[in-house]
Amino acid sequence: MHRLKTSSLLVSTAPHHRRSLGAYLQEGPVGSTLSLSLDSDQSSGSTASGSRQAARCSTSTLYSQFQTAESENRSYEGTLYKKGAFMKPWKPRWFVLDKTKHQLRYYDHRVDTECKDVIGLAEVEAVAPGTPTMGAPKTVDEKAFFDVKTTRRVYNFSAQDVPSAQQWVDRIQSCLSDA
Incomplete structure (x- = not known):
């Protein structure tokens, strides 16, 4: 019996990936496990001020994905x-x-x-x-x-x-x- 890494299993079985401010949120059906992996590729070309603005909004953005308005x-x-x-x-x-x-x-x-x-x-x-x-x-x-x-x-x-x-x-x- 082979052991799979939990993160590999989540990535391979998650039906959707949502990229949000440098992070990938993997979503599955209701009740499934969510996993967060940071994106180290910063090639989006954003400016320093854009990065600061994204950082200020990132907490509320990530938070709002789990709560309705x-x-x-x-x-x-x-x-x-x-x-x-x-x-x-x-x-x-x-x-x-x-x-x-x-x-x-x-x-x-x-x-x-x-x-x-x-x-x-x-x-x-x-x-x-x-x-x-x-x-x-x-x-x-x-x-x-x-x-x-x-x-x-x-x-x-x-x-x-x-x-x-x-x-x-x-x-x-x-x-x-x-x-």
Whole structure:
């Protein structure tokens, strides 16, 4: 009788392979064993900043593969306009404030499963009223703008209206005071 390595058996019998941020997750039918093997080939051509962004999102990406979006700890979520860094335009993004993971994640769209970036609430120094800058959404009240200052940069946000902006500011500050 031959002995097979468990990892060889899993690789050869797994019906699907999913590549996610440098890792292969092997999936089988419900109840089967999952195995994780790291991909050492970094030939994807990603930049250093892309690698850092992938590293920030990798935990939540791997975590989200085992939980549905409905079961994640989403303390508050909704659409905000975000000003891109370094002369980039304002864009609507779907934001998720996660009180349990102590982070503010954002996505291109509500249905996306991979986040664009994560703002760690431990890095937040201040949440303050903001002002519209060039290219800001024109239909938004001037008082619906707010800034989140972190150790890395200042994020400029705008909600659709003043009550929504105040709700976001209150919820973020509540998370900061709970830490």
